[in-house]
Amino acid sequence: MLPDIKSQTAEELRIKFQSWSQSAYRVDQLLEWLYVHRVADWEAMTNLPKTLRDQLRTSFSLYSLELVRKQGSQDETQKFLWRLTDHSLIESVLIPASPALYGEASDRHTLCVSTQVGCAYGCSFCASGLEGLERNLRVEEIVDQVLGVERWHQRQGSKLPVEGGKLEEVEPATWNAQLGSKQRLISNLVIMGMGEPLANYTSLLKALTILNARWGGGIGARKITISTSGLVPQIRKLADEQLQFRLAISLHGATDETRNKIMPVNRKYPLSELTAACEYYQQKKGRMITFEYILIAGVNDGLDQIGPLARLAKRLNAKVNLIPYNKVEGLRWERPAEEAQERFLRALERQKVSATLRREKGHDIDAACGQLRLKTERELGEAAKALIE
Ligand code: SF4
Numbered sequence: 104m105l106p107d108i109k110s111q112t113a114e115e116l117r118i119k120f121q122s123w124s125q126s127a128y129r130v131d132q133l134l135e136w137l138y139v140h141r142v143a144d145w146e147a148m149t150n151l152p153k154t155l156r157d158q159l160r161t162s163f164s165l166y167s168l169e170l171v172r173k174q175g176s177q178d179e180t181q182k183f184l185w186r187l188t189d190h191s192l193i194e195s196v197l198i199p200a201s202p203a204l205y206g207e208a209s210d211r212h213t214l215c216v217s218t219q220v221g222c223a224y225g226c227s228f229c230a231s232g233l234e235g236l237e238r239n240l241r242v243e244e245i246v247d248q249v250l251g252v253e254r255w256h257q258r259q260g261s262k263l264p265v266e267g268g269k270l271e272e273v274e275p276a277t278w279n280a281q282l283g284s285k286q287r288l289i290s291n292l293v294i295m296g297m298g299e300p301l302a303n304y305t306s307l308l309k310a311l312t313i314l315n316a317r318w319g320g321g322i323g324a325r326k327i328t329i330s331t332s333g334l335v336p337q338i339r340k341l342a343d344e345q346l347q348f349r350l351a352i353s354l355h356g357a358t359d360e361t362r363n364k365i366m367p368v369n370r371k372y373p374l375s376e377l378t379a380a381c382e383y384y385q386q387k388k389g390r391m392i393t394f395e396y397i398l399i400a401g402v403n404d405g406l407d408q409i410g411p412l413a414r415l416a417k418r419l420n421a422k423v424n425l426i427p428y429n430k431v432e433g434l435r436w437e438r439p440a441e442e443a444q445e446r447f448l449r450a451l452e453r454q455k456v457s458a459t460l461r462r463e464k465g466h467d468i469d470a471a472c473g474q475l476r477l478k479t480e481r482e483l484g485e486a487a488k489a490l491i492e
Pocket of ligand 1 (some may be wrong): 222223224225226229230231232296297298299334353
């Protein structure tokens with residue numbers, strides 16, 4: 104199997120081009136085709152000589168995700184289901200501008216990115232973990248989620264934000280000229296789609312290096328949030344990396360007792376170890392940590408969680424994102440009533456904890472991570488069964 108061109112850094116490509124006796128500016132031209140024009144075909148790279156295009160074709164693959172299904176909800180959250188070359192399915196979710204979500208007020212669109220096919224961590228409320236881990240995503244499969252969503256919008260000639268955050272109709276033909284690598288449709292990434300991101304550490308870090316680089320995605324490291332269910336050694340390793348990513352912890356319970364019930368990872372890395380690793384991250388990065396807290400009726404939405412959650416949040420100077428549970432077909436967990444959600448939020452605020460309640464965008468489109476994949480696989484399974492019968 105050839106390495107993919109979107110798994111290569113500019114430095115790696117420069118070395119390769121040098122060995123081919125190609126000028127350095129050819130690398131810049133190639134990168135512009137990949138990350139500004141987002142082309143999916145060597146032949147489209149018209150300013151590269153044919154001999155070089157042929158050399159590239161025989162040395163690298165040029166991979167693009169295949170879109171098999173797209174759902175968009177009324178509030179414009181859009182879910183993309185991609186098929187990989189081995190027919191596995193993964194999801195990415197495009198979330199419209201929401202200053203309170205992960206970044207600053209200038210946020211345009213946030214893309215929630217997957218890092219694995221399935222997940223080995225088996226959180227009991229989660230659709231992604233239901234059928235275990237199939238495999239890690241490769242670098243290009245992570246990178247192309249951003250490019251693939253932008254390509255889709257490019258083809259639609261959709262409403263895109265331009266300077267100053269104002270929305271304007273942009274014709275497809277002028278889209279690329281307006282949105283270079285510094286002005287992308289996607290301004291923020293949250294790495295909390297399917298899979299445990301830090302379990303695919305090496306590929307994730309390389310993909311994020313490419314998506315962050317000025318020659319690549321151009322998305323600032325501070326606009327990239329990596330979420331983990333609590334892999335302590337990898338949190339410490341991430342703290343020692345140069346790039347200043349934001350860290351989010353999928354907490355979903357403020358005591359070991361509650362976390363143990365729904366997140367098997369907590370038995371390996373209990374809260375004391377997780378907290379110490381988060382403190383180390385903060386010391387090294389000086390950055391605020393976010394706690395993701397999915398509110399599940401009768402499991403972690405009781406007011407008994409408020410005291411321990413407030414203590415943890417204050418100790419780590421963490422912000423708490425409360426997310427009402429999205430029902431997953433086949434699982435018994437339920438979303439708490441709105442009243443209970445608001446009560447939980449107010450109780451946290453009374454403890455002087457910075458908290459937001461996500462009045463969930465995407466509630467109506469199988470928004471729970473892994474849901475669309477699961478639904479599509481089940482439908483495909485039914486269709487195959489019907490053909491056999
Ligand atoms: S919540 Fe995250 S870590 Fe847990 S099973 Fe789902 S994808 Fe895996």
